[in-house]
Amino acid sequence: EILLTQSPAxxxxxxxxxxxxxxxxSQSVSSFLAWYQxxxxxxxxxxxxxxxxxxxxxxxxxxxxxxxxxxxxxxSSLEPEDFAVYYCQQRRNxxxxxxxxxxxxxxxx
Amino acid sequence: QVQLxxxxxxxxxxxxxxxxxxxxxxxxxxxxxxxxxxxxPGKGLEWIAEINHGGTTNYNPSLQSRVTMSLDTxxxxxxxxxxxxxAADTAVYYCARGLFGxxxxxxxxxxxxxxxxxWGKGTTVTVSS
Numbered sequence: 216e217i218l219l220t221q222s223p224a225x226x227x228x229x230x231x232x233x234x235x236x237x238x239x240x241s242q243s244v245s246s247f248l249a250w251y252q253x254x255x256x257x258x259x260x261x262x263x264x265x266x267x268x269x270x271x272x273x274x275x276x277x278x279x280x281x282x283x284x285x286x287x288x289x290x291s292s293l294e295p296e297d298f299a300v301y302y303c304q305q306r307r308n309x310x311x312x313x314x315x316x317x318x319x320x321x322x323x324x
Numbered sequence: 325q326v327q328l329x330x331x332x333x334x335x336x337x338x339x340x341x342x343x344x345x346x347x348x349x350x351x352x353x354x355x356x357x358x359x360x361x362x363x364x365p366g367k368g369l370e371w372i373a374e375i376n377h378g379g380t381t382n383y384n385p386s387l388q389s390r391v392t393m394s395l396d397t398x399x400x401x402x403x404x405x406x407x408x409x410x411a412a413d414t415a416v417y418y419c420a421r422g423l424f425g426x427x428x429x430x431x432x433x434x435x436x437x438x439x440x441x442x443w444g445k446g447t448t449v450t451v452s453s
Contacts, residue, residue, distance in 0.1 A: 245434065245436065246435055249438070264423075304440070308436055315361075317368050
């Protein structure tokens with residue numbers, strides 16, 4: 216089973232600051248990673264797919280990078296609406312299992 | 325624009341069966357994987373199961389003995405059954421559309437991709453005696 220470890224668990228930042236979120240896989244797999252944003256009381260929303268492609272309607276301040284076992288989500292300059300919980304996700308090819316990281320909460324400092 | 329409308333019983337007693345249904349509005353079941361994901365109160369996301377248009381299912385190993393997914397292509401909907409529920413199954417349950425595929429590069433590498441681009445609003449399920 217692939218485990219996804221996100222760090223830090225909580226990130227306390229001010230609007231305008233840069234946020235760097237990490238997602239580390241327990242083993243290298245030949246598959247891309249996705250990132251989701253979730254706000255309280257809402258369903259998750261796809262932010263990044265294929266490790267670095269922004270989903271439709273996602274602002275350019277969000278970017279994803281990485282491969283193998285180490286992946287990063289960067290928010291270049293935090294807007295008030297960006298304070299939320301972020302999850303990474305990957306799918307093992309065989310047997311197929313979808314895994315989410317434990318999440319990183321980006322909170323207002 | 326594709327939307328997922330989900331429904332099901334919100335209050336169950338221990339040992340009962342959880343049943344949820346998700347209807348796909350504005351799109352086809354074909355070409356996608358359809359998943360259920362849950363989120364216990366104050367916790368993270370847990371994938372439960374998925375099914376594709378052909379009826380192929382994949383389950384989370386930790387829940388496999390209690391989970392069944394099915395789909396009705398004529399009505400564009402898919403369903404989840406989770407048997408013998410306990411308080412640990414209390415969660416918000418989401419349905420979602422998943423895109424899965426593989427890239428083929430000249431280098432010979434063939435990485436796969438999978439992401440969930442459309443989500444239902446969630447159904448709160450509480451298990452309590």
